[in-house]
Amino acid sequence: MSTRAASAIRHPDEVVCAVRGLTKTYPAVRGRRGTPATPEVRATDGVELDIRRGEIFGLLGPNGAGKSTLVRQMTGLMRPDAGTVEILGHDIVRHPERAARILAYLGQESTALDELTVSLAAETTGRLRGLDVRQARRERDAVLDELGLTPLAGRTLRKLSGGQRRLACFASVLVGERPLLVLDEPTTGMDPVARRAVWSAVDRRRAEQGTTVLLVTHNVIEAETVLDRVAVLDRGRVIACDTPAGLKEQVAGEVRVELVWRERAPLDVPEVAALRERAVESGRRWTLRLAPDEARAVVATVTGGAAFAALDDFTLATPSLEDVYLALGGAARQGLVRA
Amino acid sequence: MSVVPAEVLPGGARAVTGTVRATVTAELGPRARLWPSLVAVYRAQLSRARVARIPLLFVATFQSVGILIMMRGVVDGGSEAESVVAGSAVLVVAFVALNLLAQYFGQLRASGGLDHYATLPVPPAAVVLGAAGAYASFTVPGTLVTAVFGCVLFGLPLTHLWVLAAVIPLAGAALSGLGAAFGLLAPRPELATVLGQLGMSAALLLGVLPPDRMPEAVRFARDLLPSTYGVEAFARTFGADPDWALVLGDLAVCAGVGVVSLAVATWAYRRAAVR
Incomplete structure (x- = not known):
């Protein structure tokens, strides 16, 4: 545009x-x-x-x-x-x-x-x-x-x-x-x-x-x-x-990781269980906001071993205004759309 | 998630920069004048009604024609026939101007449609009068058909049917003002619909049935209803030698009620537009 x-x-x-x-x-x-x-x-x-x-x-x-x-x-x-x-x-x-x-x-x-x-x-x-x-x-x-x-x-x-x-x-x-x-x-x-x-x-x-x-x-x-x-x-x-650019800079140190599980999260894998409390859950989708090296570790975990079998899809993205909203303490977990 | 850099939070939420305060002043745009905007609203409403209201106009006409046929079995002629014919004709006006307009404004208000008019520099009277005028205009064909059919059915003279040219706009003004006020004042749209229906039922029962057989209390209620005066004015003109002073008197009452009810509707619009 x-x-x-x-x-x-x-x-x-x-x-x-x-x-x-x-x-x-x-x-x-x-x-x-x-x-x-x-x-x-x-x-x-x-x-x-x-x-x-x-x-x-x-x-x-x-x-x-x-x-x-x-x-x-x-x-x-x-x-x-x-x-x-x-x-x-x-x-x-x-x-x-x-x-x-x-x-x-x-x-x-x-x-x-x-x-x-x-x-x-x-x-x-x-x-x-x-x-x-x-x-x-x-x-x-x-x-x-x-x-x-x-x-x-x-x-x-x-x-x-x-x-x-x-x-x-x-x-x-x-x-x-x-x-x-x-x-x-x-x-x-x-x-x-x-x-x-x-x-x-x-x-x-x-x-x-x-x-x-x-x-x-x-x-x-x-x-x-x-x-x-x-x-x-x-x-x-x-x-x-x-x-918008200025706002996004405020959360520039963050990466958004989205994980979509096939049926449900493999909570028997200890690393996944540990992630759960930091994730925003929406059905089969988990959204995590992490520092870049943490994000790398998470991706390594879920793309190998037992967790990978349960994984349907994952994405890594730089922050959007939605992340800004959440980082600033926005209360609603849903309601903003990306379309 | 504690990912917010600490320095972001305190001043971060400030949308006002403090130093930048060179406010520009602009001239206001033109105000829409009463008559041109009334005509614009009238035209728009008329085209709206053409699209959406034709089936309802048929309903209004058939309802009145049906009542005429039904009453034919009860009433033989004379003054009773006159009030039946006049009452059924004015009932078309009551159905469209009172009932449908109350529903329209009730829905417009409930759905937020009034915001459209409220953010245009248009006088409230233009919106109310334009809509009321359009609804009143739409009663013309139904009222004429009903009146002619009734005259033929009951053997009444068609000589003075021209008086409808005064009865429709004046009764229309009184009833549509009332309808608009109902729609704009009712706290919920269902209530506006109920009020419109009740008003129309009153016009039906008190207007069509010959008054001579009614008890005193009902006759008093009949006198309070603005459509009654339209019915009476019309009914008087069927006589061989109508008393025109009384006809004019009845029409004057309609006009007076019309002015008051449209003023109330305009006030109600103003009140509904800014909440």
């Missing part, structure tokens, strides 16, 4: 969006028949962020980390309990209605557009973003063409595949230019062609208009390839924030 090319046009000194001490607590819910009680949850807990002009800034974390809650507060959809959000000089907590005039938001749901044709969804959204009919139609045609959606223009969103529907929603986000795009998992379900269309459309706007992008994702590979900077979220807190 070619987003690296655009990083030259970043404006490192200009802060587009400043978040300070943002906190939101969902109150405890008393249990009723059929619904268990839930304790008080801090969905965002003192979040501080600076997003600079022209960058693709990512929020990475497993499901339930508070990414969507944070984004909803930053787009004026939800009032925080405390803290401030300033976007391009406007106080969004005090004037939530201004958010709609500064940013375009792609949420996870498409229900508002589902029964419209691709073309009408884009045109209507443009009109509701303040364009007149002629402008809205012109921009609609340009965006559908840019994203390769013109052949689908007359189809209803509901009749499209998940990835195509997502792309159509993304198209409606682009009609009516905005300096900040907030995209909540935009590429879910998309094939590689559609993904490329999304990222090149984003790149073009960054290069031509200095557009800033706030991206929510739980996809580690996507985070590593498209983001300029990433904030790692865990249980409502930002546990790290840097470039």
Whole structure:
């Protein structure tokens, strides 16, 4: 993906969006028949962020980390309990209605557009973003063409595949230019062609208009390839924030070893039994994070002797952002995806 | 797993650099004005309804036609026939504008679909009025078919059917405002559906059945229902010499309720959009 090319046009000194001490607590819910009680949850807990002009800034974390809650507060959809959000000089907590005039938001749901044709969804959204009919139609045609959606223009969103529907929603986000795009998992379900269309459309706007992008994702590979900077979220807190390369350097001394056993781990082999407490188990798969020489010893053990008979597959890999998340104390053992 | 280098932890979680604080200020994008955005929402909703709602419109019409046929065996003519025909015609409006709109907004709210509108600079009134207008428009064919069929079946004159041009939008405004408010205020979508159904059942029972045989309490409930005034206005025009002042009075009540219920729905939308 070619987003690296655009990083030259970043404006490192200009802060587009400043978040300070943002906190939101969902109150405890008393249990009723059929619904268990839930304790008080801090969905965002003192979040501080600076997003600079022209960058693709990512929020990475497993499901339930508070990414969507944070984004909803930053787009004026939800009032925080405390803290401030300033976007391009406007106080969004005090004037939530201004958010709609500064940013375009792609949420996870498409229900508002589902029964419209691709073309009408884009045109209507443009009109509701303040364009007149002629402008809205012109921009609609340009965006559908840019994203390769013109052949689908007359189809209803509901009749499209998940990835195509997502792309159509993304198209409606682009009609009516905005300096900040907030995209909540935009590429879910998309094939590689559609993904490329999304990222090149984003790149073009960054290069031509200095557009800033706030991206929510739980996809580690996507985070590593498209983001300029990433904030790692865990249980409502930002546990790290840097470039993907910078974050990975923090765990550079590590190697990830994945072992997949045929049926179950040969615990009768003492070396394997000793490894068990350091492994994260997921069915037949063990994931270990080890120093390079330890990793070599483990590979030697499992590829020889009795353990090898029980081994189905193994991989050695350099650390990913997922390892960063876990090394920084991320609580969820699963929830980040590599796709 | 203690693989974290010690120096990473303390400052590592900082996303704010402190020195970089040259915030840029941007002009706000344009606000979408009321009428153009109302028209845009109306058009979109109309096309939506064309795709997804046609079967339900048939259901609405057949239901009313069925009631007419059923009542034919009970009622012979006269003022009772007039209220049966008027009631069945307005029932189509109640089914679509009240019941279906309550369901639509209930589902939109529950599924997070309102976020789409809430992050566009569109006046809340445009979203509510656009949707309500589209649903009310979709009652037109069903209401006309029912009214004509009823007049033929009961031998009533077709002379003043033009009054439907006022009855449909005004009763439509009152009922769709109510439907939208139900959908947006109900804490769960199932509850919105139930409220919409109950409202429609009330319109059916209290609107179609001739009022003269009802007990006092039921008649009072009938007076509270906004669709009643649409039914009465329409029923009055079947007479040889309709009292137009009373017709206008009934329509004015519809209009008044419409303004209030649409205002409530707009307020409910605002409340639902920012949680």
